Each structure stands twice: as C-alpha cells, then as structure tokens.
Amino acid sequence: MKKLLALLALACAAPVTAQTVAITGGTVVIGDGSDPIPGGAVVLRNGRVVSAGAGTAVPSGAQIVDATGRWVTPGIVGGFTRLGLVEVGAVDSTNDMAGGDSPFSAGLDISPAVNPRSATITTNRTGGVTRAVVSPATSEGSIFGGQGAIIDLGSDMDAVMRPRAFQFVELGERGAARAGGSRAASHAMLRNALQQAQIYARSPGAYGGRSSDDLLNRLDAQALVQVVTGRVPLLVHVEQARDILEAIRLREDFPRLRLVLVGVSEGWTIADQIAASGVPVIASALNDLPAQFESVAATQSNIGRMRAAGVTVAIGMIDDWDSHSIRYSTQYAGNLVALNRIPGATGVSWGEAFALISSRPAEIMGLGNEIGSLRSGRRADVVIWDGDPLELSSNVEMVMIDGVEQPLTTRQTRLRDRYLQITENPLPEAYDW
Amino acid sequence: MRIGIVVAAFAALAACATTGGGSGSASSSSASEERTSESAFDPDPYPSTYRVYPGRPTVIRNATIYDGEGGRIDNGMVYFAEGRVQAIGASIDIPEGVDVIDGAGLWVTPGVIDIHSHLGNYPTPSVEAHSDGNEATDPNTANVWTEHSVWPQDPGFSRALANGGVTTLNILPGSANLFGGRSVTLRNVPARTMQGMKFPNAPYGLKMACGENPKRVYGARNRSPASRMANIAVARQAWIDAQRYEDQWENYRDNGGTRPARNLQHETLVGVMNGDILVHNHCYRADEMANMIDMAEEFGYSISSFQHAVEAYKIPDLLREHGICSAMWADWWGFKMESYDAVFENIPMVHAGGACAIVHSDDENGIQRLNQEAAKALADGRRAGIQISDEEAWQWLAINPARALGIDEETGSLVTGKRADVVLWNGDPFSVYSRPQMVWIDGALMYDMNDPTRRPISDFELGQPGEGSVR
Numbered sequence: 071m072k073k074l075l076a077l078l079a080l081a082c083a084a085p086v087t088a089q090t091v092a093i094t095g096g097t098v099v100i101g102d103g104s105d106p107i108p109g110g111a112v113v114l115r116n117g118r119v120v121s122a123g124a125g126t127a128v129p130s131g132a133q134i135v136d137a138t139g140r141w142v143t144p145g146i147v148g149g150f151t152r153l154g155l156v157e158v159g160a161v162d163s164t165n166d167m168a169g170g171d172s173p174f175s176a177g178l179d180i181s182p183a184v185n186p187r188s189a190t191i192t193t194n195r196t197g198g199v200t201r202a203v204v205s206p207a208t209s210e211g212s213i214f215g216g217q218g219a220i221i222d223l224g225s226d227m228d229a230v231m232r233p234r235a236f237q238f239v240e241l242g243e244r245g246a247a248r249a250g251g252s253r254a255a256s257h258a259m260l261r262n263a264l265q266q267a268q269i270y271a272r273s274p275g276a277y278g279g280r281s282s283d284d285l286l287n288r289l290d291a292q293a294l295v296q297v298v299t300g301r302v303p304l305l306v307h308v309e310q311a312r313d314i315l316e317a318i319r320l321r322e323d324f325p326r327l328r329l330v331l332v333g334v335s336e337g338w339t340i341a342d343q344i345a346a347s348g349v350p351v352i353a354s355a356l357n358d359l360p361a362q363f364e365s366v367a368a369t370q371s372n373i374g375r376m377r378a379a380g381v382t383v384a385i386g387m388i389d390d391w392d393s394h395s396i397r398y399s400t401q402y403a404g405n406l407v408a409l410n411r412i413p414g415a416t417g418v419s420w421g422e423a424f425a426l427i428s429s430r431p432a433e434i435m436g437l438g439n440e441i442g443s444l445r446s447g448r449r450a451d452v453v454i455w456d457g458d459p460l461e462l463s464s465n466v467e468m469v470m471i472d473g474v475e476q477p478l479t480t481r482q483t484r485l486r487d488r489y490l491q492i493t494e495n496p497l498p499e500a501y502d503w
Numbered sequence: 504m505r506i507g508i509v510v511a512a513f514a515a516l517a518a519c520a521t522t523g524g525g526s527g528s529a530s531s532s533s534a535s536e537e538r539t540s541e542s543a544f545d546p547d548p549y550p551s552t553y554r555v556y557p558g559r560p561t562v563i564r565n566a567t568i569y570d571g572e573g574g575r576i577d578n579g580m581v582y583f584a585e586g587r588v589q590a591i592g593a594s595i596d597i598p599e600g601v602d603v604i605d606g607a608g609l610w611v612t613p614g615v616i617d618i619h620s621h622l623g624n625y626p627t628p629s630v631e632a633h634s635d636g637n638e639a640t641d642p643n644t645a646n647v648w649t650e651h652s653v654w655p656q657d658p659g660f661s662r663a664l665a666n667g668g669v670t671t672l673n674i675l676p677g678s679a680n681l682f683g684g685r686s687v688t689l690r691n692v693p694a695r696t697m698q699g700m701k702f703p704n705a706p707y708g709l710k711m712a713c714g715e716n717p718k719r720v721y722g723a724r725n726r727s728p729a730s731r732m733a734n735i736a737v738a739r740q741a742w743i744d745a746q747r748y749e750d751q752w753e754n755y756r757d758n759g760g761t762r763p764a765r766n767l768q769h770e771t772l773v774g775v776m777n778g779d780i781l782v783h784n785h786c787y788r789a790d791e792m793a794n795m796i797d798m799a800e801e802f803g804y805s806i807s808s809f810q811h812a813v814e815a816y817k818i819p820d821l822l823r824e825h826g827i828c829s830a831m832w833a834d835w836w837g838f839k840m841e842s843y844d845a846v847f848e849n850i851p852m853v854h855a856g857g858a859c860a861i862v863h864s865d866d867e868n869g870i871q872r873l874n875q876e877a878a879k880a881l882a883d884g885r886r887a888g889i890q891i892s893d894e895e896a897w898q899w900l901a902i903n904p905a906r907a908l909g910i911d912e913e914t915g916s917l918v919t920g921k922r923a924d925v926v927l928w929n930g931d932p933f934s935v936y937s938r939p940q941m942v943w944i945d946g947a948l949m950y951d952m953n954d955p956t957r958r959p960i961s962d963f964e965l966g967q968p969g970e971g972s973v974r
Contacts, residue, residue, distance in 0.1 A: 156837075157837070158837055158838070158839065158840055158843055159837060159838035159839060160715070160838060160839035160840065161839075161840055189837065190837065193836075193837075311968070336968065339968055339969065356868065356871075358662055358666075358871075359627045359658055359659055359662060359867055359868070360627050360628045360658055360963070360964065360967070361627050361628060361629055362627075362628050362629060362630070363628055366628075366964075366967045366968055366969060367967070367968040367969025367972065369969060369972045370666075371972065393837075394836060394837045394838065395834065395835075395836075397834075401875065401879070401935060404935030404936065405872075405875075405935060407935070407936055408935060408936045408937065408938055411929055411930075411936070412952055413952065413953055413955075414955065460935060461935055461936075462875055462878035462879050462882060462933060462934065462935050463878060463881070463885075463933065463934075465882060465883075465886045482836070482845065482846045482847060483846075485844055485846050486816070486846040486852070486887060489816050489817050489846075489852065490848075490852065490887060490888075492817075492819065492820060492856065
C-alpha cells in the first residue's frame with residue numbers, strides 16, 4: 071500500500087486541477103452495470119473523468135498511476151445514509167439525526183448538521199465511500215424528517231454537494247406511530263401537508279400557517295412546495311406491500327410528486343406493479359427476517375427479483391448502521407452476487423451489484439451525470455482496491471474525490487497503530503503518537 | 504476459591520452437575536450433601552429433551568477442510584456416522600454403504616458457534632410482546648434463566664442455519680443488569696420447545712455487565728447503580744451476600760437447625776464461585792475489563808469470556824494472562840461512548856497477542872454472516888501486518904467459542920469422536936460469494952441448499968406472505 075501511495079503522491083498530492091492523470095493496468099469497473107474490464111485505463115482531468123475502459127488512450131504527458139493487479143472503480147455512493155450527522159450514537163449532543171422537540175419538521179434542513187470532520191466521514195472514506203445521500207430522521211409527532219442532502223466524503227469543509235436535495239417521510243409502521251397511531255393518521259398528515267403546501271404556493275403572503283386548522287407552519291410549507299411541485303424527490307420509507315402501493319397511489323392526487331421508495335422489504339411480492347409505476351427504489355439489501363409485521367415477506371432475493379421485474383433499484387441502508395457503517399455497502403452487494411448460486415434465490419450480476427452502490431443511487435437522486443460511475447464527464451471520484459472491491463479480503467488503497475487524493479488515516483488507524491505492539495516502554499502509550 | 508466458600512461445600516457442589524440435560528436427578532447419596540444449597544435441589548429442573556435426528560453415514564472427500572483448531576487438510580476427507588465424527592484426514596477408508604459427497608472446490612468446517620445470540624429471547628418480529636431478553640427491574644437478576652424466555656419459533660434460527668452454518672448458539676440475557684441471569688446453549692435445530700433445542704450437558708453461563716448499560720438503566724430511575732463505581736459496588740455486595748448465603752447452608756449442613764430459604768439469585772452466584780457456571784461478561788473498555796478481572800479475583804471466580812470487548816486490543820497481555828476469551832464484532836463502532844475506540848483489527852490483534860479471540864454476533868442479522876465477519880477482521884489484520892492463516896482464524900468461530908462455553912469436548916472442531924456438526928460450503932467460506940451448501944447437526948442433515956425440503960420454516964412464518972421463499 072505504501073508503495074502505491076508513494077507513486078500517487080506525485081500525481082495527486084496537490085489538488086489535481088489541470089493535471090491529467092492516467093490510472094493504467096488495473097481492472098476497471100465503470101459502475102454502470104457493465105462487467106469489469108481487465109487491463110483498462112482511467113483518464114482524469116480537471117477533477118473529472120475524461121474516459122475509462124478498455125480502449126482508453128493515455129494522453130502523452132499524463133501522470134501515470136500503475137494499477138496493475140488492482141481494481142479501479144468509481145467511489146461508492148451511499149444510497150440512504152445518516153453520514154456526518156452522528157459522532158456517537160448514544161451521545162445526544164453529537165446526534166443530529168432528528169429534530170426532536172423542534173416545532174419544525176419538513177422545513178428542517180439537514181445541511182448545517184453535516185460535520186465534514188466527523189469520524190464517520192473519514193472511516194467510511196477508508197471503505198471506498200465517496201458520496202452519500204444523507205437523510206434526516208423523523209421524530210415523534212411528525213412523519214416528515216425534513217430536507218436531506220447529497221454530500222461528498224472529502225477531507226475538506228465543503229461536504230454538502232447538494233443541499234435540500236429531497237424530502238424524507240415515514241409511512242408504514244413508523245409513520246403510523248409518528249402520526250398518532252394508525253396508517254390512516256399518517257396518510258391524513260401527509261395529504262393535509264401537501265394540500266397546505268399547494269395553498270401556500272398559490273399565495274405565500276396570505277398563508278397563515280399559525281391557525282390550528284393549517285397544521286403546517288410556513289417553513290414546513292415552503293419545503294413541501296418543492297415536493298408537491300416535483301422540484302425535489304420525496305423519499306418515502308415503506309416496507310410492506312400495501313404501504314408501497316399506497317405510496318405510489320399518492321400520485322393520483324399529487325401528480326407531480328417525484329417518489330422514491332426506501333426500504334421496500336416486500337417489494338418483490340408486487341414487483342410488477344412497482345415496475346409499472348416507474349417509481350425507483352432504494353432498497354435494503356440483506357433484510358431477510360420479519361423484523362416487524364410490515365416486513366414479514368423479507369428476503370435477500372428482494373432486490374434481485376425487483377430488478378428482474380424491471381424496477382429501478384439501488385442499495386440503501388435505512389436504519390441499518392446508516393450513520394456509521396456505509397462501508398458495508400460492498401459486502402452487501404457481494405452477498406447479492408452470492409445468491410446466484412443458490413437454487414431458487416435471485417441474485418444480481420457482479421456488474422449490477424456494483425452499480426447498486428454507485429451509479430444506481432446517483433441516477434435515482436438525479437445525479438447520474440455527476441457521480442456514481444466512471445463514464446466520461448463524471449466527477450473524478452475514484453477508488454483503487456487491492457482486489458475485487460466486493461470481496462471481504464480486499465482493502466482500499468487509494469481514494470480520490472473530485473480528483474483529489476484523500477487521506478486514509480482515521481482515529482481508528484491511529485489507535486490501532488498505538489497498540490499494535492504492546493511492549494515495555496519507558497513511557498506510557500499516551501506518549502506514542 | 505477464596506475464604507467464605509467452605510471447602511466441603513465446594514466439594515459437594517463440584518460433584519453436582521449444574522448442567523442441562525443429564526438425568527435430571529439431583530438426589531444425592533447422603534443427607535448431608537443434600538443440605539448444601541445447590542445440591543439440595545434439582546440442578547437441572549428444565550432438562551434437555553434434544554435427541555439426535557437420524558442421519559446417514561457420510562463421507563465428504565476432495566474438500567478443503569478447516570478442522571476448527573487451526574488445522575487444514577487440502578483434498579481432505581471426513582467421515583461421520585452415528586452422529587459423530589468417525590475419521591478425518593488426507594485419506595481415510597470409505598466404509599461400504601455410506602453416502603459419498605464429492606467436495607471438490609468446496610470447503611468443510613465445523614459448524615459455526617455463536618457465543619452471543621438473542622435469538623429466541625429477542626425474536627423477530629421485534630415487537631414489544633417479544634422483548635424478553637432483559638429483566639430490567641433490578642441490577643441483580645441472577646435468578647432469571649433466559650431459557651425461560653426462548654421462543655423456539657423465532658424465524659432467526661433458520662436463517663442462522665441456512666445462511667450462516669450456525670449449529671450451536673449461546674443465548675444470553677441482555678446487559679441492562681449487572682447480573683442479567685443465566686444463559687443457555689442451544690443446538691440450532693427446530694423444536695417445539697426450548698428443551699428440544701437445549702445442548703445436553705452444556706454448563707450454564709451467567710451474563711454479567713459492566714459499563715454504560717447498567718448505570719444508564721438504573722441511573723435513569725434514580726437507583727443504584729448510577730455510576731461505574733456503583734456498578735462495581737453493587738456487584739461486590741451481591742458476591743458478599745452470596746457467600747454469606749452459602750455459609751448459611753454450610754452451617755445447616757454441618758450443624759442442622761432451621762433450613763435456610765432458597766434464593767435463586769444467590770444459587771447462581773454460588774454456582775459461579777464453585778466453577779460450575781461460566782461467566783460471560785459484557786464489557787467494552789479495557790480499564791473496565793481490568794476492574795472485572797480484579798473483582799473476579801477478589802471473590803474467587805473466573806471469567807470465561809468478555810462479551811464485545813471492544814477495547815480488548817489494548818490489553819491482550821492481561822487477557823492472555825488470565826485465560827479470558829474475548830468475543831468481538833469485526834467492525835461495529837461508535838454507537839455508544841464505550842464503543843468509540845473500536846478498531847477493525849481488534850480480533851486479529853487479540854489473537855496475535857496470544858489471547859483467545861471469538862467472533863460473535865449479538866445480532867439476528869450478524870449471526871447469518873459470522874464467517875464474513877471473521878473474513879473482514881482477518882483482512883484488516885493482514886493489512887496491518889498481522890499474518891494469520893485462514894484455518895487459524897476459523898478457531899474464532901469454532902474451538903474458541905466452544906471452550907468458552909465449556910462444550911469443547913463435544914463440538915467446536917472436526918475431531919474423531921466429537922459431534923458431527925459439519926458445514927459444507929459452496930466455496931471459500933471467507934469469500935463473500937460463498938454460502939453453506941449443506942449443514943449437519945450431530946450428523947443429521949438439517950439444511951441442503953439444493954433441497955427445498957431441507958429448509959425449516961417456523962410456525963410464525965407458515966401461511967404468511969413470503970413463506971417458503973428462498974431467503
């Protein structure tokens with residue numbers, strides 16, 4: 071690893087601006103669902119991908135990074151995360167996932183809560199994660215979490231790539247609990263809020279937002295105008311088949327909604343209907359237990375079967391280590407490949423598995439032209455691995471975000487190095503740093 | 504054994520099995536023996552009814568075998584029949600009439616053992632009505648036995664079998680209390696009753712906890728313990744009380760008089776001090792593990808395992824010296840303050856430090872992928888320069904948890920005479936692309952990837968959407 075970094079240091083120590091970099095000799099993964107390309111090249115310039123693949127010409131004068139024996143991929147895109155919002159889960163002062171007692175809900179904007187220096191950012195970066203969909207969580211009393219962001223995991227203070235990129239809402243069992251105890255209550259809250267937003271949009275100045283009849287204050291209404299007019303997607307957490315279908319049905323009354331379904335454990339049981347609706351899904355990959363009654367039909371074949379039916383799918387990790395361990399994405403994707411060898415199960419191809427954690431979430435969030443693949447023109451988010459990136463034995467050797475090489479030292483690697491050799495020292499370990 | 508535990512009582516108690524299974528009879532041959540505390544009563548009132556299911560004599564050949572004790576046989580053979588491993592080696596005679604499985608390209612390992620599971624006591628669906636893992640009403644509930652919470656219809660058991668190759672698992676009470684209660688070791692076979700799963704003659708465990716959980720749970724109620732110092736103080740008092748209890752029984756045994764009242768809390772702690780019940784101690788921080796080790800010394804008991812042991816990498820020397828296993832996750836971190844110093848190399852660092860390392864799940868999803876957890880830890884260790892072979896690492900899933908559970912004479916490795924708990928993997932079990940192909944428990948085929956009828960479906964799932972869907 072040190073050897074490779076030394077090589078790269080030449081090319082990437084400074085922000086790669088006008089510099090052209092060619093990563094050659096490695097197995098190249100485009101991230102668009104295609105198969106890996108042995109002996110491919112990736113050419114980067116001005117923080118963007120110029121070209122990548124088998125027949126890629128290496129421009130003369132380019133800084134060459136020899137990736138022979140290694141894999142070169144786009145950075146992982148966390149399809150549904152709470153990255154950067156929580157330092158220590160059970161320490162409330164470091165946990166900004168939900169608004170708690172705030173009088174606002176849909177109007178909450180998660181962007182200022184994202185901490186680019188959080189250990190969760192650095193630690194997931196070392197797992198090859200370069201971008202993430204970051205969603206607020208909901209609190210008691212509202213099904214709305216607020217406005218989420220798309221972030222990068224770069225070592226700088228500009229984490230938020232796109233603020234207020236979507237609205238997050240809970241339906242299903244949790245939505246029912248948040249709204250007052252039933253699915254009828256959650257749907258009433260959602261429909262009322264969207265209607266209020268429409269009223270607000272028609273005449274913001276006249277909107278009261280204070281009367282108890284409105285049940286939506288001005289800030290929340292403003293945020294939901296973006297949703298009801300289709301300017302930002304509405305990410306809806308649902309698991310059960312009926313909840314999935316009821317969410318899709320919202321478009322009958324709010325035709326401009328841009329729905330994205332999150333979770334969707336029982337999606338495979340109604341995959342044809344989801345496919346026909348054209349609504350994309352950010353699904354949990356490995357849920358295979360009836361964790362709640364709403365996910366009784368959960369199976370690891372869910373994503374494979376939805377895909378086979380024509381549903382647009384990405385992997386997300388809602389409520390599953392979503393604040394700390396998006397680095398599991400590669401393992402999850404690999405497990406879906408493993409299903410191909412189990413009779414009766416439905417897996418995905420290797421190329422598609424990688425796309426589920428790169429281009430697919432990017433495309434679903436409307437950022438497929440910017441991130442998630444090594445197609446020409448995309449941001450130069452590149453990861454070099456010492457082997458198959460979905461395999462458990464592989465490690466990340468280098469990460470670039472926007473063409474800038476990223477540090478891979480974390481609190482954890484520092485702790486590891488301090489205690490790697492415990493010997494009798496003249497001074498305590500605290501002096502070893 | 505320290506002062507306060509009367510030697511004679513120890514002798515009587517040590518002879519008395521506090522194990523599951525067995526005859527279930529505790530009647531002793533002499534009246535005086537009956538007058539000790541533990542042995543005065545049936546030590547096994549909820550005995551195992553597990554019976555070995557019928558199996559076929561089977562030879563697997565041409566497979567890569569990890570024996571679970573660090574050994575590896577390439578192109579190896581294993582023969583099991585009558586529920587037991589009959590032979591294992593590079594080349595063994597194939598008896599007539601046995602099933603022969605060609606294991607070319609496949610791997611054979613002993614069944615995976617999870618030393619820390621809440622299947623059954625925190626089953627899915629995870630509804631409040633199923634929340635039976637913590638008796639969070641008192642910091643000392645050494646009186647409860649978690650086997651009485653185990654719901655054998657938890658759908659998680661079948662996932663652990665089919666996806667994880669788990670053949671034995673230890674169900675622990677939760678960590679809300681300093682003394683959470685007794686654990687129970689199960690065979691991973693579907694059964695109508697907990698007793699039908701109970702590992703015959705496995706020792707009981709006692710779940711203890713240190714750190715954030717007990718002080719948070721009781722501090723929030725303005726009760727002790729509300730601090731780490733009270734965690735220790737309250738626990739010490741419990742040991743002292745248990746010693747006095749045993750003294751009362753001892754006095755009764757020697758001198759007669761009024762028979763002392765039974766106390767289930769004290770009975771469990773006395774069983775620990777007598778070495779019959781194994782301590783599995785939930786503890787994250789290095790400094791707190793050191794405190795627990797000292798407390799064990801103070802009261803003359805041993806700690807079998809630290810559970811979670813997130814900072815074990817800081818004290819492998821201490822753990823090695825005291826012979827304590829650490830049951831760890833590969834890479835869980837940051838969910839609470841005491842897990843903030845987690846490192847992904849914890850498991851290999853403990854192993855490299857000469858201490859006993861175990862991969863555990865504490866999770867109904869993680870238990871389906873313990874082999875993958877081990878693989879990640881192994882890779883992280885190698886990246887840090889710790890060279891451990893695959894077959895050596897398999898000990899984390901096999902003989903090490905078996906030892907910590909006191910069942911290593913019975914299972915945990917592929918050794919002639921042991922229970923035939925065998926997993927045939929459809930590839931390298933440390934690869935993300937591999938899954939169990941066949942799983943035998945006591946030589947009985949309980950899962951077959953290629954045979955849908957060898958796949959259990961729990962009562963809960965029967966008739967539900969998705970029933971029988973290949974998971």
